[in-house]
Amino acid sequence: MARLSGTGSLAPGPDVAVGHAGHGEQGAAVALQCRVAAGRVVEARFRAFGCPHFLAAASWLTDRLRGAGRDELANWDWREAADALEVPPAKFGRLLTLQDAVRAVAGNWPGGAASTV
Numbered sequence: 808m809a810r811l812s813g814t815g816s817l818a819p820g821p822d823v824a825v826g827h828a829g830h831g832e833q834g835a836a837v838a839l840q841c842r843v844a845a846g847r848v849v850e851a852r853f854r855a856f857g858c859p860h861f862l863a864a865a866s867w868l869t870d871r872l873r874g875a876g877r878d879e880l881a882n883w884d885w886r887e888a889a890d891a892l893e894v895p896p897a898k899f900g901r902l903l904t905l906q907d908a909v910r911a912v913a914g915n916w917p918g919g920a921a922s923t924v
Contacts, residue, residue: 811862813869815852817842826911829904835861839908841872841880843917848872848880860898864888864905872909880913 817823817840824843829836835857842850851869855862867888872880885902888894894902 811866813866817852824912824915826908828907831856835901835904837908841912848875860894861901877916883909
C-alpha cells in the first residue's frame, strides 16, 4: 500500500504548532502539525480520517504549507486545494475541515499568544 506524502506525526516541541478539526462521525477529521523555524513552516505532517479527496488534499497541503508564515496560514482558504486537485463540489464541506485545522495551527503558532488547543 502506498503512503501519502506528509502522513505521520512530528515529535512535540516548542517549535511545533498543532491544529485539529472535524470528527470522524462527520466524515472528516484531521490533526495537522507544523514545525516552524525563523517564522516559516519548515515541515508539516498530518493524520486524517476521510474520503480519498480529503486525504489527497491533506497530503497536498503539507507540501503547500512549507515556507508559509503565520499570516498565510491564518488566511488560507480551502478553495486553493479544491482548485489544485479538482475536488468535486460535493466534497467542498470536507475541505472546510482542512481550513479549520490550518487556521488552528496559525492560532497555536510557536511564540504566539495563548494556545487555542
